[in-house]
Amino acid sequence: MDNTMVSIVTPVYKAENYIKETIQSVLNQTYENFEMILIDDCSPDNSATIIKEIAEKDSRIKYVKLEKNSGAAVARNKGIELAKGKFIAFIDSDDKWYPEKLEKQIHFMTSHNVAFTYTKFEMINDNGTLKNDAAKLPEKLNYKGLLKNTAIACSTVVIDREIIGNFSMPLVRKGQDTATWLKILRNHEYAYLVNQTLNQYRTVEGSLSSNKVQAIKRTWNTYRNIEKLPLFSAVYYLSHSLVNAFLRRI
Template identity: 90%
Template sequence: MDNALVSIVTPVYKAEKYIKETIQSVLNQTYENFELILIDDCSPDNSAIVIKDIAKKDSRIKYVKLEKNSGAAVARNKGIELAQGRYIAFIDSDDKWYPEKLDKQINFMEDNKVAFTYTKFEMINDDGSLKNEAAKLPEKLNYKGLLKNTAIACSTVVIDRKLIGDFSMPLVRKGQDTATWLKILRNYEYAYLVNQTLNQYRLVEGSLSSNKIQAIQRTWNTYRNIEQLSLISALYYLSHSLVNAFLRRI
């Protein structure tokens, strides 16, 4: 069987420091049938120059600039809209993949006939040094399981559009990735873990993802305003989510 095309979507904003390393981790993939769609969210730095220079050497890299700064959800949705592949994958502009990431994940999906997968990941510091080794993650998550354990990192996800159908991310500035997984899991039974460490998730000082209080607020907003859970249900699932987040790090 010929390898199906994988469309990889990356929103780009103030990514000049890391984007070359991120792109190189994609170009190093042993699974070679992909397109990397980089959506420039009107980044004020030199990200565009870095991307265009690399794109000259590899036609699989696609660069698109939005007309105005609109946030990661709009950028990712533009990438999904332009995607030509059966599979949609995501990598943030400061994260990195191990070379066998797509190979192992796509093979797992095809062998097991599943449409939504995620992988283990390790956390790295701003300079790329290891901060935390990969934590144990659930083997599979359904809708209620994900509410209790928001363990799916965006840069680890691959989705089979042939089985899931078309999808888009809710237009919120924060937490649109988890909100998307929840939306998919309303109609598709499980997301499945590829139980290998295939992604490096960079904790950049001052970023949204590095601020624990903002992370809690983001999760709360998802529960109350997007999923429209009752106050009691939101408190119930948030408490489980916090406990599971703590247990992942011990």
């Protein structure tokens, strides 16, 4: 394990429209000791060609293809398994980082001796236009706090696995990231906010109401089927989560 390296894990599926821009945002980082492991989940488009062309020019870009389409959790777990760095970061194949993202986040973690951090993020639409300014996020979250406020975006996370230990994502098709943070926070007291906007989260235009319904279903599934919360507790935490999601935007 390289004690200064950041291993960046990216699942790739139908990402040809955005993956070049995502990789470039990683290559633009002022913190240069990283590897970016892109896991091709048998994407049927031109994603593989784009990634391989970039990998030929920069050895920090690693391309790996799964044998069959298996979902983001399996892809991310494969990336974690292959990672050589002490720090594990995630970026989805359509998101972007600001150039100082890793430098500021790693400095915060090493200077404060914390193992799990997340950052503020902006919302952009499918053509990269800013939709929303960065939301208001809590300075730190423990297990119960995260149940009440699912504010940790996957592409903002960095984890020090020397402190956290080995971890993997639950094998569910959706919501595996929040389920992973909850699993980690059962044994580690807090995740800490790096209170700067360092990430852009892309939302492709579609049915907003449908997306909201799917998000609620995803959170409910995490509470009931992964965390095994009793019915009353699941309703209690889901209610708080919905209120906090609204408050983050006002």
